[in-house]
Amino acid sequence: MNSRTESMYAKIVFHGKHIAIHHQPIAAGHTDYYAITKNLGGMLGWIRWYANWRQYCCFPCEGTIWSVDCLADVSTFTEKLNTDAAKAAKER
Numbered sequence: 001m002n003s004r005t006e007s008m009y010a011k012i013v014f015h016g017k018h019i020a021i022h023h024q025p026i027a028a029g030h031t032d033y034y035a036i037t038k039n040l041g042g043m044l045g046w047i048r049w050y051a052n053w054r055q056y057c058c059f060p061c062e063g064t065i066w067s068v069d070c071l072a073d074v075s076t077f078t079e080k081l082n083t084d085a086a087k088a089a090k091e092r
Contacts, residue, residue: 010035016073019044034081036060036074044070047078049085056081 013034014021024033031049036058038044045060056078060066066074 014073014077015039017069018067019070019073021047021074021077031056034077047074047081056085 010022010024012020013023016039018039020037020039022035022037024035026032034047036044036047043061044064044066045058047056047058049055050057058074058078
């Protein structure tokens with residue numbers, strides 16, 4: 001296993017200053033999940049589709065504390081997911 005691109009969760013698709021985001025493939029017809037972990041391991045939360053708002057959102061684990069850097073990294077990644085989802089919806 002290549003530690004820079006894979007983990008016990010799944011393939012790492014984003015590296016931030018303190019966090020990593022891992023792609024969690026889901027069965028066909030469902031939107032994928034993304035696990036947010038500390039760079040050294042430890043679950044912080046999830047990014048997943050929130051149908052009520054029709055966009056990807058962050059679902060932090062209870063009791064986690066987030067720095068401005070971590071929030072900015074999650075925001076950047078989530079904005080890209082939402083932009084890609086909007087483009088895909090227009091193409092349908």
